[in-house]
Amino acid sequence: MEFRHYQDVQEFAVKAEPVVSEREDVYSLFFGVLQAIKAGRYDTPFMATIEEEGQVLALFQMTPPHPLNLIFTNDKRLEECMDLLIRNLLELEIEMNSIISLKPWAYLFSEKWEVKTGMTRKVLMDQGLYRLDTVDETLVPSPGSWRFALQGDCPLIEKWFNLFEEDAGLPLTAKKDVKKRVESFVANQEIFLWEHDKVVVSMMKKARPTNHGVTVSLVFTPKEQRKKGYARTMVAAGTKELLKKYDFCVLYTDLMNPTANKIYQEIGYKRIADSVQLGFR
Template sequence: MEFRYYQDVQKFAEKAEPVLSKGEDVYSLFFGVLQAIKAGRYDNPFMATIEEEGQVLALFQMTPPHPLNLIFTDNNRLEECMDLLIRNLLELEIELNSIISLKPWAYLFSEKWKVNTGKTHQLMMDQGLYRLDKINETLEHSPGSWRFADTEDCPLIEKWFNLFEEDAGLPQTVGEDVKKRVASFVAEQEVFLWEHEGNVVSMMKKSRPTDHGVTVSLVFTPKKERKKGYARTMVAAGTNELLKKYDFCMLYTDLMNPTANKIYQEVGYKRIADSVQLGFSMK
């Protein structure tokens, strides 16, 4: 069993993508971020595997300051792989503030990380992972219509981007970074808007496309427009448009938000896994 650290993303992708393709829905976050690394959108990514006799037993990926993503392919070797990973993280002096993974893997890692470092975990996000292959055609839609965002919408999307972060309990992205990111989103036609009587009332974003799927993210409706069905209608319409190109759509939900989970299930999304993001600190 060998831990391998990669600096060449193409060589890492050769090892990772056959594994990811077998679980393209559950591993959509890892797969999508890998495509972004290949496209040069992240600096200094951490990429590693655990391999034995040509078989990939585990995959690891981190794009600081984002969490370390963990995937294990053989539950019979899980603890061995976890111990080997932790030894190498410590030897390489990798700065690790948080991880994201399927729940059983994440909590086992956190137990072992505490033993080795004294750092305890805090739950940052408790997430349900949902997949949709076909829209619920019986869904009642709110009035209005969808369109792609254009450059004139950027100031509103920038404001909503920060409000979304506030609602989700995420660190606030600073102004110039928000402007750059939103400008890129709009230029790539990644932002969908729901408009009613000339007013934009809800939005969603296309994220992390993989070979056959794509993720829906950044679903936001301002407080004054909530409880009118706009978010549900926006997600339904946007998802339906994405299904013209992709076989399925994915999204992550906050399991502590029953309203959001209900909305997505009404659209046709089905929960296929649970994921958590855990942060680490000394007591």
């Protein structure tokens, strides 16, 4: 069993893509971020595998300051792989403040990490992963229509970006970084807006496309426009548009928010996995 730390994303992709392609929906986050690394969007990614006789037993990926993503392919060798990973993280002095993974893997890692480092874990996001192949056409839409965001919408989207982070309990991104990211989102037609009576009332974002699927993220409606069905209608319409190009859509939900989980299921999203992001301090 060998831990391999990769510097070349193309070499890493040769090992990683066959694994994540087998469960493209469940591993959509890992797969989508890998495509972004290949496109040069991250400067200092951490990429590693655990391999034995040509077989990939585990995959690891991190784009600081985002969490370390963990995938394991052999449950019988799970604890061995965890121990080898932790030993190498410490030896390589990899700065790692949080992880994201399927729940059983994340909690087992955290138990071992706490013993080795003395750190304590905290649940940052308890998430359900949902997949949709067909939108429920019986839904009654809220009034209005969708459109792609335009350059003039950027100030509003920047404001909503930080409000979304506040609602999710995430660290706030610096305003200059938000501005740069939103400009890129809009230029690439990644932001969908729902508009009613010439007022933008809700938004969603296309994110992390893979070979056959794409992620819906950054779903946000300001407080004064909530409980009117706008978010559900926006996601339904946006998802339907994305399905013209992709076979399926996935999204992550906060399991502590029953309203969000309910509306996504009404659209046709089905829960396929449970994921958790754990922070360490």
